[in-house]
Amino acid sequence: MSSELIAGIPRDRLAAFAATEAARFAESRPKSAKRMQAGAAHWLSGVPMHWMTDWPMPHLPVIEKAHGAKITDIDGQVLDDFCLGDTGSMFGHSPAPVARAIRQQARRGLTYMLPSEAAAEAGRLLSQTFGPMRWQVATTATDANRYAIRVARAVTGRPKVLVFNGCYHGTVDDVMVALAEGQTVTRPGLLGQIRDMTDGAVACEFNDLAGVAAALAQGDVAAILTEPVMTNSCMVLPDPGFHAGLRDLATKAGALLIIDETHTISSGLGGYTRVHGLSPDMFVVGKCVAGGMPTAVWGMTDTVAQRYETANAARPAGHSGMGTTLSANPMQLACLVATLSEVMTPETYAHMEKGAARLSEGLSAVIARHGAPWHVVRVGARVEFICAPGPLKNGAEAAHAHQPAVESALHTGLLNRGSLIAPFHNMMLVSPATKKAQIDRLIARFDALLTQLFA
Known part of the structure; x- marks a missing residue:
């Protein structure tokens, strides 16, 4: 041997x-x-x-x-x-309430680009489950994270998002950076990238509040985007006080705090944020939130929503660059209601x-x-x-x-x-x-x- x-x-x-x-x-x-x-x-x-x-x-x-x-x-x-679609089917394959909702909605149409009657109840259940937010529906958590970053930049007027080395937020271009010898660099191995990703992002190590403080001190960070627990690498738990420290540093620096719960929704009802009493400015969750139907949601506090409305009203006419035709379709809304009310209990x-x-x-x-x-x-x-x-x-x-x-x-x-x-x-x-x-x-x-x- x-x-x-x-x-x-x-x-x-x-x-x-x-x-x-x-x-x-x-x-x-x-x-x-x-x-x-x-x-x-x-x-x-x-x-x-x-x-x-x-x-x-x-x-x-x-x-x-x-x-x-x-x-x-x-x-x-x-x-x-035990893989369960890498979290997409975390509540089991085809939960009965979700399968029933799909059958019922299929008879009424799959997509309208208009709200169904389920929209009001889906919004109420989202706020009841994850905390009071102004919500939007996307198709994937990648999209939801991308839109949250865009809003953060719009309301702060700053270019950068702070992420953690080794993080996972889907395939959002803006977070594809890493740390090399203490410096933020574009992640190696990216295909088809034509710009320096460090123009719009800065990387710190998870659990390093001093590093976060130093990055925020530059005054160009619009938002901290983080998972409550690092996943999709080898799981890394937060040190005691780490999340409270992030909240305090973000507030003092005028940056938003975005929590991505797409994997940590496993933590308990309402995700890690609710279980541990976190206070994000924006919140993202996807994968299993609609019982396996491709769906993600992203929300913001009333304060951020007001800032967004102000920025949105002031922009020139034209496409905002956020949203997709099939997002918030009636099938997603029906599955959201079924999951949040009958499955995610x-x-x-x-x-x-x-x-x-x-x-x-x-x-x-x-x-x-x-x-x-x-x-x-x-x-x-x-x-x-x-x-x-x-x-x-x-x-x-x-x-x-x-x-x-x-x-x-x-x-x-x-x-x-x-x-x-x-x-x-x-x-x-x-x-x-x-x-x-x-x-x-x-x-x-x-x-x-x-x-x-x-x-």
Whole structure:
């Protein structure tokens, strides 16, 4: 055996394990392989959305159906689904109230570019759930974040948005910056960019209030845009007092504070903001907010709304550059009402929290038993195992904690045994439909894999 270790595992043992699991996957899904090959010529990179090429298996499984917390492919393989569309189906696949709302609205039309009767109730429920805001509906959280940034620039007259190194706010161009040797730089690897992204953004490390204060002191920051917890990297929790410090610094500097809860809606009813009493000027949430129907919402306080109306009234006539034709369509509004009133309830979150605690404790016990230099992080219903010691403090540490070779092998190994987790960062979600037996199976399968890797 090689003496070189990756996340505590001998490199050649990991390579042999990965090869075995890849072969096992390919052998068990011949129909999916054939179907993917047949359609590949018609799609860029062989898939209908290029992110799908990032899954670590030899080829993609072709999905036949999903319901609750299970997903079935055309080869007849049934999986306990803890990925749940990478949060899009966090409340389970096709929750009954949402499916019913879709059927009912489909008979009345799909899009009008005019409000339906559900609009008033959707707005009321948004303010009741997330706090009083003046809301707008978008189709994705990327769009919602983009519009929030535009409003912040319009009302402050400042050009820059402050984001955190390693952050995730969808594919908003304005946030595609990173820190390199203490300086903000355009993120490497961006495709088709023709301008210096640092003209409109500055990056700081998460949990570094002194760095935030120094950036704000330049006087050119319109808004701080942040997730309450760093996600989509390796989860990084805020230090005690960090969010209170951001609020205070933003207020003193005349910058807005935008909270993006698209992933941290797992925290509890109303997201991390409501659970922990945060006070943003603007608020963004997407993915599962309408039960899986492509929908995002963004809102602002009355004070910011008044400033926006003033700026909007003063601009020259013409297109504002915000909004899309299909946003706020009646299907989105019907699904918002169904989700906020019948799916996203205190009882739902209590079930999810209980299951996620069971999962987190079980995975932590397995890691400890095998002496793996790893750790587990949980935010409400969201759980991640991280193949490095922890806790992590910022995006730089999160980037170094990633172990792609280990993560991809574990992902395929778990999938082969019947548990699907998110492919990018070992993320698992417990939905209202997730059963205790599914959680226990995932823990047992994780134990079996670590038994092989740390033997």
